[in-house]
Amino acid sequence: MIAVIFFFIHFLGTLPYAARVVGVRTKMLALSFTLFNIIALIARTIQGFQTPYLAKYMETNLPTTPAWTPLPFFYWLIGISVVGCIAGIFFLPATTRIFTKGVGHYYRSRSLKRVILMAFTKKGLSFFFSSLSFQPMRAIGFLFPFKHLPLRLFIYHVIATACVTVGPLSAIYAGYLHPEFRSTASSLAFIINGIAVLIMFLLIDPPLAAMTEVTVQGKMEEPFFSRCLAWFVVARVFGTALAAVLLLPFAKLVAVLALIM
DSSP states (O other), rough: HHOOOOOHHHHHHHTHHHHHHHHHTOOOHHHHHHHHHHHHHHHHHHHTHHHHHHHOOOOOOOOTTOOOSSEEEEEEEHHHHHHHHHHHHHHHHHHHHHHHHHHHHHHHOOOOOHHHHHHHSHHHHHHHHOOOOOOOOHHHTTTTTTOOOOOOHHHHHHHHHHHHHHHHHHHHHHHHHOOHHHHHHHHHHHHHHHHHHHHIIIHHHHHHHHHHHHHTTTTOOHHHHHHHHHHHHHHHHHHHHHHHHHHHHHHHHHHHHHHHO
């Protein structure tokens, strides 16, 4: 169950990138972001089960196997998260097409209920399945050329994604290193996540928002903007993988903070 949670957290986490493309194409940024908040809400709801399941996994295994270590399992969860991100990449074009249609329908009907009901009609289901076209070679080719892309923003995004991914895992593992401070350590995941939040809101979101507005105004070409967003998703994959490297250092940092609290 916990592997499914990690997969869908990172799978759904890639889809909101399509909101900016949909906003640019429809010229309805606010409406696009609002509808994509539905996906964000589902992802956050699933994420709420992440820490309890991890804690239960630790509590279940510790008493019965004294020599047991959770590291292999945590690395496996990070691997599942990477797979979730990659699956999200291949679903992004379909998400863009589906939500472009959904934004237009909502704009005309002004009813979320009608949009949802339309999705389950014969016509809606036909459009959904026809949108699920996967062309991996075309997607890879779309990433190039790399010229003029904002490399610094991608690096920031790799770091932020790594922190978000490793936050709960490092806190739980810190509790394994110092069982007497297990509760304190598990509650300190917000420190690692806080680093990611600061990077996202201070270093990534403002320039990305400016790029979106410039594209809507026609001062930046949409294919170039879409390529930038595609690289942001790739950066998310690299950041999720980087979490495997940061797991032990961050767990030791949380353990130290738990000891001095």
